[in-house]
Amino acid sequence: MKAYLMIALAAAVASGCAKARVVDAYEEGIEGADDEVGRDSDGPDEAGARSDDSPAGDDDGESRADGDGDGRNSDDARADDDSRARDDGEDPRQDTPDRTYTYYADVKPIIDAKCTTCHFEGGIAPMPLTDYDEVEVWLDLIGHDVRNDIMPPWTADMPMDFFLGDRRLTDNQKDIVLSWVDQGGTAGDPDDAPDPIEPAPRGLERVDLSVPMPEAYEPQIDPDDYRCFVLEWPLDETKFITGLSIEPDKTDIVHHAIVYHVQPEGAEAARARDAEEEGQGYTCFGASGADAAWLQSYEPGGYGQGIPGGLGFEVRPGSVMVLQIHYNTLNGSSADQSRIDFTLEDSVDRVGDVVLFARPTWFAGFMPIPAGEEDVMHFYRGRPVLTANDRRYEIFWVDLHMHALGSRGRIGIIRAGEPNVVEPLLVIPRWDFAWQETYLLSESVILEPGDELYLECHWDNTAANQITVNGEQLPPRDVNWGDGTTDEMCLGNVLAAPL
Numbered sequence: 001m002k003a004y005l006m007i008a009l010a011a012a013v014a015s016g017c018a019k020a021r022v023v024d025a026y027e028e029g030i031e032g033a034d035d036e037v038g039r040d041s042d043g044p045d046e047a048g049a050r051s052d053d054s055p056a057g058d059d060d061g062e063s064r065a066d067g068d069g070d071g072r073n074s075d076d077a078r079a080d081d082d083s084r085a086r087d088d089g090e091d092p093r094q095d096t097p098d099r100t101y102t103y104y105a106d107v108k109p110i111i112d113a114k115c116t117t118c119h120f121e122g123g124i125a126p127m128p129l130t131d132y133d134e135v136e137v138w139l140d141l142i143g144h145d146v147r148n149d150i151m152p153p154w155t156a157d158m159p160m161d162f163f164l165g166d167r168r169l170t171d172n173q174k175d176i177v178l179s180w181v182d183q184g185g186t187a188g189d190p191d192d193a194p195d196p197i198e199p200a201p202r203g204l205e206r207v208d209l210s211v212p213m214p215e216a217y218e219p220q221i222d223p224d225d226y227r228c229f230v231l232e233w234p235l236d237e238t239k240f241i242t243g244l245s246i247e248p249d250k251t252d253i254v255h256h257a258i259v260y261h262v263q264p265e266g267a268e269a270a271r272a273r274d275a276e277e278e279g280q281g282y283t284c285f286g287a288s289g290a291d292a293a294w295l296q297s298y299e300p301g302g303y304g305q306g307i308p309g310g311l312g313f314e315v316r317p318g319s320v321m322v323l324q325i326h327y328n329t330l331n332g333s334s335a336d337q338s339r340i341d342f343t344l345e346d347s348v349d350r351v352g353d354v355v356l357f358a359r360p361t362w363f364a365g366f367m368p369i370p371a372g373e374e375d376v377m378h379f380y381r382g383r384p385v386l387t388a389n390d391r392r393y394e395i396f397w398v399d400l401h402m403h404a405l406g407s408r409g410r411i412g413i414i415r416a417g418e419p420n421v422v423e424p425l426l427v428i429p430r431w432d433f434a435w436q437e438t439y440l441l442s443e444s445v446i447l448e449p450g451d452e453l454y455l456e457c458h459w460d461n462t463a464a465n466q467i468t469v470n471g472e473q474l475p476p477r478d479v480n481w482g483d484g485t486t487d488e489m490c491l492g493n494v495l496a497a498p499l
């Protein structure tokens, strides 16, 4: 155990050295694609897993990654898209530098499009922002949060519109809101209001089945209650889910939710877990606690939708759905009975799979995060469940999962023949457990034969970054893999289908 900790500490120091470069790459966003991949400084798990980490043999401690950014055609194209997307619309200030912005003429359409999905009476955000009086009270804080990219919440540092449903303001919208705040935030004339920005279409086009929680549940742990509910799948023939939507009942307390599918073989275990704990469902922080496939998540302001790519998830009779809900009761508490809506088909052209990846040795406790360390990093690269190395796969969404100590992370593809270059699929420079979500790619990405998936997680285990339970901040402790509140995880998943 001692040796194990020594290696872990050495690893933490070594990853500290690598930090500067990795951070640089984060700041460059997707253009930092040619950035360093994890090295075999990753603690004892490396030793056991060296064979799946191909160049791990060169132990010279030198950076293996100084790609020059060449040969990254697909990425360059996306980077160009980015600059176009961010430059959308003209900046009115270029034409009229002395222009005064008003709420009605300039700001309301932006707030209605980008803020009121959460900031409405009864929404998850603490205050509504639906009219001038409501907005004006918060002027300074709005300026602060928009300037510092705190609001709208969006953790992925990828080009605008790389993912569907990007919540961020465009650079132009940000300029308008900030100029307006700096100018004092005047109301202007309601008659100046332009046409509203069309909201994104919400919900499913067709609902074939609604499965509610068996009964209403009132959160019992203040302010954050993480609870899993077991929902019986009511159909007695095999169907394919082609769309699903988690529909929260109480939008002011449902902060986040994930639905997992448990195959009939694992259903009994999920029911047993439910029965173990008093009341409906069971406490589950990091994962469903069952042998389950992640299907979709809900974030405030989010909306369910069709499974992309014409894919469907196969659901056999006897399955159960595990609905994990993070309740936050800062706005008050009440009994919630959320439900899941489904669009179903009898058959589909292609069956999609949500493929989890992580280093197998982590599950066995080889993911040490020593108490007090500021930046501990673990990484994995490989082609895990996608065993057919000679097949092409189409990837439609991507997801990264850590717990409360997570500080940053990323997922990418390492292309065959370019072993030291990570092509980013998801970069999260400031991990926030409360805002983890499923990121749907605007354009699917192909995993070619020989390509690998790459996953990298960082944790801050210092005193300042510990969670608060019942009003008291916990002291740092040695942490390892587990699904408890004070354990950690590093999991990636992608929705993939063979081509």
Ligand code: HEC
Pocket: 111, 114, 115, 116, 117, 118, 119, 124, 125, 126, 138, 141, 142, 145, 146, 150, 151, 152, 153, 167, 169, 299, 300, 301
């Ligand atoms: C996806 C949901 C969501 C969207 C969209 C959103 N907010 Fe928020 N907002 C929240 C939540 C939740 C909080 C409460 C604090 C938290 O959880 O981070 C909050 C808090 C705030 C606060 C309070 C101060 C603070 O930082 O706690 C301000 C100001 C704010 N939001 C402004 C905005 C503005 C302006 C926009 C649009 C440009 C926006 N928000 C979009 C969810 C959202």
